[in-house]
Amino acid sequence: MVYGEMRKEALKWATQLEFGIDPDSMPPQVVITPLKVEECFKQFQATIRNMGLINKRVGSGFMVSKRKKQALFCEGGIGASSFADASYILCHLENVKEILFVGTGGGLGENVESADIHIPSSCIRLDKVLEIFLPLDASAKADAELTKKLKSHVEHEVRDLSIRIHNGIHATVPFFLSETRDLLKNLQKQGALSVDMELSVLYALANHFHKKAAGIIRIGDLPLKGLPAWKSRSYKRELKDEVHKRILRAILNYIFTP
Numbered sequence: 259m260v261y262g263e264m265r266k267e268a269l270k271w272a273t274q275l276e277f278g279i280d281p282d283s284m285p286p287q288v289v290i291t292p293l294k295v296e297e298c299f300k301q302f303q304a305t306i307r308n309m310g311l312i313n314k315r316v317g318s319g320f321m322v323s324k325r326k327k328q329a330l331f332c333e334g335g336i337g338a339s340s341f342a343d344a345s346y347i348l349c350h351l352e353n354v355k356e357i358l359f360v361g362t363g364g365g366l367g368e369n370v371e372s373a374d375i376h377i378p379s380s381c382i383r384l385d386k387v388l389e390i391f392l393p394l395d396a397s398a399k400a401d402a403e404l405t406k407k408l409k410s411h412v413e414h415e416v417r418d419l420s421i422r423i424h425n426g427i428h429a430t431v432p433f434f435l436s437e438t439r440d441l442l443k444n445l446q447k448q449g450a451l452s453v454d455m456e457l458s459v460l461y462a463l464a465n466h467f468h469k470k471a472a473g474i475i476r477i478g479d480l481p482l483k484g485l486p487a488w489k490s491r492s493y494k495r496e497l498k499d500e501v502h503k504r505i506l507r508a509i510l511n512y513i514f515t516p
Contacts, residue, residue: 264350272347277332278317285321285328286355287513288348292336292456295319298360299506300499302331309510324514334456338385338432341456342463349467356404357464359473360505363454364437364487365480366446367424372485373494373501374421376451376475377409378428381458386432388462398430398461401470408472411508421501426451428475430458442482452477474509476501 264272273281291298295318299305306313306322313320319332334344348354365372381398388396405425413423429450431437437453445453457473464471476498479490 264346269347269350273351276317276344276347277319277330279321279330281351281353284351284353285330286353287329287358288354288356289329289331289358289360289509290334290344290348290460291331291360292334292341293361294333295331299331299502301503302506305503305506306510309507309514311510311514322510322514327514329513334460337434337455338387338430338459342385342387342459345460345463349463349469354469356401356470356472357460358404358408358509359457359460359471360502360509361454361456361473361475362478363428363452363457363475364442365452365477366429366442366482367426367451369422370424370451370477370480371422372477372480372490373497374424374477375412375416375501375505376424376426376428376477377405377412378452378457378473378475379405379425380427381461382427382429382445382448382450383458383462384432385430385455385458385462387459392462392466396462397465398458399465400461400472401464404470404472407512408474408508411512412474412505415504415508415511416501419497419501419504421497424451428457428473429453431455437481439482446482474505476505 334341427449479487
């Protein structure tokens with residue numbers, strides 16, 4: 259058990275432990291995914307090189323750079339509790355201005371299909387890991403301007419793919435297989451288009467610490483339409499890998515294109 263206020267020495271130790279980097283070296287833009295970076299983005303390093311960028315391994319992630327501009331791509335951990343650790347540290351770092359999330363989730367909306375993209379404007383918070391720090395009704399919203407810019411770049415990259423891009427409400431549940439059909443139907447009635455185990459944690463913390471945050475969810479399973487997680491892993495696999503590649507390119511263009 260570790261305890262202490264997240265001040266200078268504790269923050270330095272935690273940042274180096276979690277991200278393998280000193281707080282003073284943290285760039286203003288961070289891209290975080292629950293998965294390992296190279297699992298989330300197939301052909302990650304090849305895409306970086308093909309776009310004329312440089313990447314250097316930092317901890318379990320990568321520092322990507324072009325001239326003097328840098329962005330960190332890192333792993334946050336699967337599940338609300340694990341992801342809260344990384345998000346909490348990032349939100350304490352003065353250098354960090356924008357946090358971009360990329361993950362996968364289940365589709366709930368009537369018009370949401372597997373391999374679609376959801377760029378949520380807000381989250382329904384069922385994460386259950388921030389109660390000792392934030393009230394249950396604490397806001398979990400994306401930064402509107404950042405969301406608009408990301409959506410534009412993503413739309414441009416996937417315009418020739420047979421998928422839809424959605425922009426609406428998302429929900430985050432606390433742990434693996436915690437979604438019953440009744441719960442999902444209730445979330446659907448509240449307008450949720452997708453569900454995962456991490457995003458609302460980032461949105462809530464970013465709102466509290468005045469950081470800009472936006473998320474991109476690639477839809478996998480469709481639990482209310484009979485496509486469970488274990489079948490969705492092979493369903494449209496090539497298309498899903500291509501979607502992640504296009505998402506990566508969109509993010510890189512947003513960060514590194516003037």
